[in-house]
Amino acid sequence: MPVDRLAARVGSTPFFAYDRAMLTRRIQLLRDTLPAGVSISYAVKANPMPAVVQHLSGLVDAFDVASGLELRTALDTPMPAARVSFAGPGKTDAELAQAVAAGVTIEMESETEAERVVAAGRRLGIRPRVAVRINPDFTVKGSGMRLGGGPQQFGIDAERVPALLKELVHADVDFLGFHVFAGSQNLRAESICEAQRQTVELMMRLADESPLPVRYLNVGGGFGIPYFPKDEPLDLAAVAANLRALVEGSIRPALPDARVVVELGRFIVGECGVYVTRVVDRKESRGRTYLVVDGGLHHQLAASGNFGQVIRRNYPLAIGNRWAEEARETVTVVGCLCTPLDLLGDNVTLPPAEIGDLVVIFQAGAYGLTASPTAFLGHPAPAEVLV
């Protein structure tokens, strides 16, 4: 749909639009490439819009949630509770009780959390379904966000897992297996393959010593998407071939029935969304042309470079109502907040834009609205639509 028609349909700017057909194609790509029998779990925090989660519930095998609210969003869809896992540090007693009552799998992040899960189960008279999130003893290179290898707030240190499993033998819990999440936004297939090899090796070693049967192996994900001109898309086929070799060579011989899961957020939704803003001012300042738009970092923090980026680079953007026109003007696109951090496009060459034109920011489907400081400066919330 042309962006100006979409904007008219939404009725106001700024807004986020997510593409249903693209989401479907994205899952189809994963199905066509990943080994059969590997489950795909969607990490809801990447984009928790209820309509998106609802649409994906018919396409993926599982959901991973990270808060009580995300848990409710997941449970509002047809996804069975047994296919929802709840990870994340600092789960409150109320969230644990919610999770136990719903029958979702709790990915335990510490020994004390394990004790609290057992207590919640006892209080409710329900046997909690649990898995152990492991803080791996290796680290992954090439990841936008690196997890594991040293001390961290996520998961239980690998070397302490055997002692916890011994305790769990006597606890009234339904132990399913293990979860490792070693990093995020990784575009290098070799480093994802290496992480998967080390993850499976670690899990198989722990499963071999485990006094409890292991039926669930969540091997993480971290599949990245290209944001910047020099980024090459991830070689998904290479990752899939490596995973197939691990499943067939290492996992199946020892654990023929274990459910193997990859857990993805950004790779599924990131490319399926745009953030659309309108030019409210066009001004010159000492030789530089500024386009001032009605959105900004309060809705799309990542595009301003302030969501964990080390070097600020421009997200891809375009003038949505001037696709056919030649890019022949270099401008700086800024948001409407009173801070120089609210920079959306630094020295970008675009078709000459006027007040009222639409600036479209791509790759806005993941970690957009809910990863942004929406209350900052008190501007209205943007609309979100699934089209």
Ligand SMILES: *Cc1c(COP(=O)(O)O)cnc(C)c1O
């Ligand atoms: C955030 C998160 C994900 C999703 O990461 P993406 O980079 O969006 O794929 C998956 N698993 C866990 C445990 C997470 O915390």
